[in-house]
Amino acid sequence: MVPTLNGRIQTRVFLLAVVGGLITLIIVPVLPGGAPLGDKYRNGFLVLLSVAVLGVLWELLYTFLMQWRWEKDWPTLFGLVEGIPEGVLIWVLLSAGAIPGIVGKVGGAAFLIQFILVWLGVWLVANGPMRVPFIRWRFQGGRLV
Numbered sequence: 825m826v827p828t829l830n831g832r833i834q835t836r837v838f839l840l841a842v843v844g845g846l847i848t849l850i851i852v853p854v855l856p857g858g859a860p861l862g863d864k865y866r867n868g869f870l871v872l873l874s875v876a877v878l879g880v881l882w883e884l885l886y887t888f889l890m891q892w893r894w895e896k897d898w899p900t901l902f903g904l905v906e907g908i909p910e911g912v913l914i915w916v917l918l919s920a921g922a923i924p925g926i927v928g929k930v931g932g933a934a935f936l937i938q939f940i941l942v943w944l945g946v947w948l949v950a951n952g953p954m955r956v957p958f959i960r961w962r963f964q965g966g967r968l969v
Contacts, residue, residue, distance in 0.1 A: 827897065829887045831966025833880055835950060838968055840876045843949050844942040848872050851941060855934040863927040868938055871930065874914055874923050875942070882910055900951055907943040914939065 827835070852868040853861060886906065890896050898906075917923050918930055954961065958968065 827966030829883060831964065831968075832883050832887065834968045835954075835961075835966045836879050836883060836946075837876055839946045839950055839954070840872060840879065840942070843945045844872050844875070845869075847942050847945045848938060851938060855931075855937060857931045857934050859928055864934075867926050867928075867930050870923060870925050871914065871918065871935065871938060872942065874917065875910065875939070878913065878917075879910065882906070903950070904943075904947050907939070907947070911936075911939045911943070 848868045852864050855864060855868070857864060859867070886898070890898065914923075915932075915935060918926065918935065961968065
């Protein structure tokens, strides 16, 4: 079954909240930068939230583009590579000060480490362990609810 738009959005938000939240919680204290820990956590979770919010808009674009594919879905590797334009957009918005609530500046190394680890974690869980507790997930078009 090809994931529906609703299923893709639900899966993205769920995995970013659970997997992305856990990864962010663990890695923020060791990210480079001299900001106080509270500010680092605030910025880390705001970046994660912006990835989730903008990700819903990306899903609309991806679903539109998939309509020209025979299978109406991406190959698995495309799901990994989707992170490149999304990461670039978030970084541009972050650099321009367009993400509200960010305290101070988020360093490029800190952003890159967090984004890559969260993206890889979410992608790996979606293509592996996600299928164990949510056995019918694949057959419900990726919907969780």
